[in-house]
Amino acid sequence: MKNKMMRTMLILLLVILLAGAVAIIVIYKLDHTSANKAPSIDEVLKQSVDVPEITTNLKTNNFIKISFKLETDSKKAQEELTKRDFQVKNIIIDQLSEMSPNDLDGQKGKDKLRMALKDKISKIMQNGKVVNVYITSYVIQ
Structure with missing residues (x-):
């Protein structure tokens, strides 16, 4: 039993x-x-920050006019990044001042710039990170 x-x-x-x-x-x-x-386009826009056109010198005597859209991983990160706009612009200018037109040539050059900015900007973030960097305008002279 x-x-x-x-x-x-x-x-x-x-x-x-x-x-x-x-x-x-x-x-x-x-x-x-x-x-x-993948997030919808509305979610991407809600979590993105526009960086208005920046004009700065490159490592050579050339100058660049460039603007970006930075996509973050959350609404909270987007709000923080909006407040850190002056730091973002500083990072972008510092990065570009170390580059020549040849460094930015072609898809590989732009990808290198996007990855460098993504990493450097994410390091200053406390509430999330940058997941994509989009170049929205680009002129070198």
Whole structure:
């Protein structure tokens, strides 16, 4: 009698553990598929900051006129970045002053600039980070 009862309890315990494991796996998979979903354009705009056109000298005697849109990972980060606009402009000017027109030539040059700005601006952020840097206008003379 005791063995039969013990066996039944053991089977019930295993069924409950198996059901729990399946539930955890399903929840984990659902959570990852929703996390990988790209934000809508409205969400991107709500979490972005425009950097108006900046005119500055490059490392050479050339100058550049350039503007950006910075996409952050949250509304809170966007609000912080808006307040830090003077620091953002300083980072951009510092970065550009170390570059020549050849450094900015082609897609690779612009990608290098975007990545450098993304990393440097994210370092000053306390509430989030910059996830994308878009060049919205660009002229070198």
